[in-house]
Amino acid sequence: MIDIVTPGTNQNRAQRKCSQRSLALRSATRLLAAAALALTPLFASAFDLQGHRGDLLLRRAARLLAAAALALTPLFASAFDLQGHRGDLLLRRAARLFAAAALALTPLFASAFDLQGHRGARGLAPENTLPAFAAALSLGVSTLELDTAITKDGVVVVSHDARLNPDITRGTDGRWLNASTRAVRELTLDDLGHFDVGRIKPGSDYSRRFPDQKRMDKVYMPTLAQVFQLARRAGNSEVRFNIEIKTSPEKPGDTLAPEDFVRGLLALIEREGMTSRVIIQSFDWRALKSMQELAPKIPTSYLSAQQRFLDNIAAGKAERSAWTAGIQFSDHGSIPKMVKAAGGAIWSPNYPELSAELVKEAHALGLQVVPWTVNKTEDMARLIDWGVDGLITDRPDFLREVMAEKKLPLPKPTPVTP
Helix, strand or coil: CCCCCCHHHHHHHHHHHHHHHHHHHHHHHHHHHHHHHHHHHHHHCCCCCCCCHHHHHHHHHHHHHHHHHHHHHHHHHHCCCCCCCHHHHHHHHHHHHHHHHHHHHHHHHHCCCEEEEECCCCCCCCCCCHHHHHHHHHHCCCEEEEEEEECCCCCEEECCCCECCCCCCECCCCCECCCCCCEHHHCCHHHHCCCECCCCCCCCHHHHHCCCCCCCCCCCCCEHHHHHHHHHHCCCCCCEEEEEECCCCCCHHHCCCHHHHHHHHHHHHHHCCCHHHEEEEECCHHHHHHHHHHCCCCCEEEEECECCCCECCCCCCCCCCCCCCCCCHHHHCCHHHHHHHHCCCEEEEEHHHCCHHHHHHHHHCCCEECCECCCCHHHHHHHHHHCCCEEEECCHHHHHHHHHHCCCCCCCCCCCCC
């Protein structure tokens, strides 16, 4: 049977198509408005004084933006036929650009997973030295983690230990130092230039922990300013610096007082123009309190450990912790709640003490979670699956492999020589 099509029938079909397209356009417009309303508070709240809660919200907003763009694009595309007006063509192009922009931005926000090279790349090169930081930058990290001390003449240097470490320090005669050693604060920068820190003492337990670390000679304790300069020479304007303040309420004579240490460190950071690229961390929460008072825009990372070698939390103990600036576990019931009460942006726990439940609790409080120091790939994978925001590791090469397996964007390598 042959259908007979009349002019009136064609007109009715055209009207129905027009009506359907109008409905699709209205639906698309409503979805776009809803997406904008949903995303606006996320973006608006993404930038607080502490900086890092925003990363989590911004990543969520970017994902929603991408999803909205993908959902809306076919609606926009189908809302106009080939005989539409020039405005229709421009709107279709705008929709496609909207989708492309969202897709381009999403991996940028997703890459906010923080790959931190511990003491540079301690598993590969001498810790806290220019060769270690050069190794990390050349591999590709998002953050250089490091420790600081201040010399007798007021220079901020990079050192994990308040006193010269006999396991990694040789004198001008090439011999290993014997304990007890002098404090960095008792030595000038020129004095420190006489001590080589390029090797680990053979046969020590420390040496056995890092068999892949390259042993080197004529490597000296760098200044923090030299580390900043190394990043500049690498052409890396994105890498951040997670700087630990090494003060201790148990050994107050080994360093400056927390407030004085913070003032000296902050003066250098401001002089070097690095205020927007640093995080300040410490087990000594008194120092973090001082940093918040002097520079509230710099994010603070609260280190915690509950071990025999260091317990700065004192959970379940009769005595109050001297480390936590008056914020006590007994008053709050969990470490994330302590960090929140202290005004922190990041909680950085010893990774064996972390659980998936604690990660969720910290995130619910608006904190980022960046555990230390994770060197085994199976631990890295598990913690990433729990949703941590970054990892501090001696082996950034291992972590890059795990991140690639998890389809996480990788920080760009910026090769440089020390």
